[in-house]
Amino acid sequence: MVHGVGHAVFAYFGEEIVLNCSVDSHIPPERLEEVKWRRTDQGMLVLLYQHGEVLPDSSHERYRGRAEFFTTEIPKGNFSLRLRNLRTEDKGEYICEAHSGLLLGNTTVELLSLGLSTTHQLIVVLCMIAFGLSIASLIHFIKTGTDRGVMLVHFSLVFSPNILIFVAFILWGFIEG
Template structure:
């Protein structure tokens, strides 16, 4: 007689990394001649890995676990029936069952829960609209699992979020979260987009500094100064040319010879 033991709680895995779902026999008798079957209950293709008659037999295996699921052959003689799962995916999260059957037809079954985690990116802020009295901002963060919270805050820490975040999934099943906020121009101030995943104890923050209406339109002031300068320059140039002509033109032209001599001035 023996017992099949497992972890005392959920196993935590990070997307893209390997994880071990630990189970073992007590006492530590050899499991080399036993049937060891790992499967996912209530799945259409439940088989994750099957060890039978001293070798792996995965003909009906769920395709998503092909090349990723394996036992520890060198540890079977010590009663180690753990499953090694490579390159964890979001879809791997859930319940796994380990079933053991000995030659004497004694069988045991234990459930192991796998929870998947992924820490996303720093939030990125985009300016979607820019008007005289208000500005529309979009904050986006990618690569999270499970879903985090995303909020906008002002410089005093007040929550500015007024709409539910938009939730998307990328090709790996990871979460892309984004939300928008409209801010009125009431002087310069700092606004914060904060992404928080409480289960992971992770927080990422990006700040956005909004200038007031005058400072945010420096090109208008520069344009006005430039046009004024050009206008003054034109006036000065006209006055200079007029005075130059007057100072270089003879007071009178007495004959045709003099007229031809000064013709180039006119």
């Protein structure tokens, strides 16, 4: 018997999530031929346990270094998957399959829409501030046509929004990298 969570799972970008998979069998977990996690919608191998050994190098490149079993829990039949540094493309359906001889059991877990992390929300706020500064500068330029006002408008239109957008894109690139 292979058991999972029984409901959809939600997570935030950049964080980690645990997809549950428990194998209840008369066969000791270390003697199972194979337990694997894969994407059902794309057929990608996420992580493989075969003949008593975790084989992270067999994972699809998208999951290498991010997917792992709780190795101390495997003797108890716990083959839950820890997926770190969640990305947008991680959204989808995952299946945990256990094989031993002719016996096969599986459970599926759906990872639904990933929410915005605190850093993503900060980036959105920075972009909104940049937009607001641009509008305020334009209004100020229309109301005052003086030299001092022109300098203020140039600074506000050229430097402030660009600096904020630059910071926002650097943060976004670091997160999604």
